[in-house]
Amino acid sequence: MIASSARSLLAASLAAVLFAPSALADSCAAPASVGPDGLDFYKPPSTLPDGEHGSLIWYRPYDDGSAAIAGGTNTLLLYTQVGIHGDTVATSGYMIVPDGDAPAGGWPVVTWAHGTTGIADPCAPTINDPASDDASRVLLTGWVSKGYAVVRTDYEGLGTPGDHPYLIGPSEARAVLDVVRAARQYDPRLGSRVVIAGHSQGGHAALWAASMAAGYTPELDVLATIAFAPANSLENEVSLLGIIGNTTAVSGTVALIVRGISVANASFDATSLLTPDALAHYPDTLTECSVYLDSNLSFGSVAANDILVAGASITDISAQLKDNDPKYLTTIPMPVLVLQGTSDATVFSFTTDAMVKNLLASGIDIVEQVYPGETHQGVLSAGYANATAYLDGAFNTLRNGEWVPSN
Known part of the structure; x- marks a missing residue:
């Protein structure tokens, strides 16, 4: 007979092997491991995974960071992306999976691109989330509570080796898309249906990611894009x-x-x-x-x-x-919602209006919601209801002849 304590230990060991995220990962990807504590997490191994971009390098629970979102399980991720110079680089980010059971087809995913924090490593939101980002935390907490999994990239070079190529569209886009791949490798309960969203620099990143998704991450079914006060012009x-x-x-x-x-x-x-x-x-x-x-x-x-x-x-x-200006993008194959405040002193409303008109002229399905008197940060709160309704509508849509609900 096996002693009770030994049986418990054996059961725990089997569970760890069978249900660890790396065991559930895509069989084509090398198993990821638990990453080191502290800032060592952001220092990748000397040899990066040989697989496709978006490969998970390692992960660890994220319950001590200021950026953590309530209502789900937060996990810090280190993953690969194609860098600004065409090489493979390591980028950090994190994911929040709602509490409870995933719906049929997996959790619908929002990949969120954050606004400007800086270029230096300490400016990565997973290391030092600024107080000015409180409005986006409220926004994302609300989306998690509705049953959306949220993934967030720090962007290339923020926290990780190399300098961050600020407002360079292709680099941002790859970071925003590859964090979805890494998150799905970690937890296969995340579905392939995705909405891209972001604010300020992140709005810029969201529009670029929308334009590149079909070619860069073709397995993702990107349904819509939401851009709050996107940097432009x-x-x-x-x-x-x-x-x-x-x-x-x-x-x-x-x-x-x-x-x-x-x-x-x-x-x-x-x-x-x-x-x-x-x-x-x-x-x-x-x-x-x-x-x-x-x-x-x-x-x-x-x-x-x-x-x-x-x-x-x-x-x-x-x-x-x-x-690198989203104003001149010619192909965004999914609907886009832009939200802009008229009192924004960082991204001017008249340039956003011009960008929207330019994209419309290129045949892009884009609408703009304007908020009189709202500032650059204020548009996040003012636009919450409209953005959430748009998000719900994107996931509650007729696809391939079947009605696909969001949860």
Whole structure:
């Protein structure tokens, strides 16, 4: 006879083997393991998985992070994506699976792209989620409570090796899509039906992910895209810095934009374009997060019309920003909802209006919901009901002749 304690130990061991996420993973992928504690989690092994992009490297419970969402099981993920230079890189993110049993067809998935936090490693939301992101936590908590699994990427280079290519569309898109692959490898209860959503930089990322999904992750059935105040028309905004005047409201973001271009293109020499005041704070972009960059200790002390030297040629900046501007996307095969506040001082409502008109002219199924008087952050709360109704409608739709409910 086996002693009671021994039987319990044997049963626990069998359960760990049979029901561990790696055991349930796609048989084509190498089994993932539990990752290390602390910041070591973000340091990938010297050899990354040989499988497809979106391969899970390792995972661990995520119950001690400020970004964790209530109402489900939070899990931190490290996974692969195609990086900005075409190589395979490790990217971090996390997933929230609702409590209870998955519906037929698996949990419907929302992949959420976060707004600007910075470029430095400590700015990854899973490491240091900013208080300014409270509105998106409320939004996502509500979606989890309705029965949607949520996955969130930190983006390439945020927390993980390499610099984050800020507002470089293809890099963001791959991060947003590959975290879904990694999450489904970890937990096969996640279905293939997906809605892409995001705010600010994340709205920019969501639109790019929508345009690339069919070719990059063809197994995913992306039903719709929701973009809150998506960054757009940046090439026009940079050219208006002199007209904007002595305001410092956008200075930190402009510094990140310049750094992002230099990360994507090593031949771009930003130092020749920056004034001495801006140049003195430029190293902050690699060590500090947006809150600090926007403060008087950094770019919050540099006026918009004192970032670039007088007469500086911005041809290279404008060309690269245009290449990464969602305004000029020509193919988004699924419906898109854009939500924009009229008092947004970060993403201007008139540029978003122009972007929507441009995408409509390209034949994209896009609608814009405008919120009078709402700010860049305020649009998340103001647009919650409309975005949620749109989300519900996307998952409650007729597909292949069958009515597919969201839960």
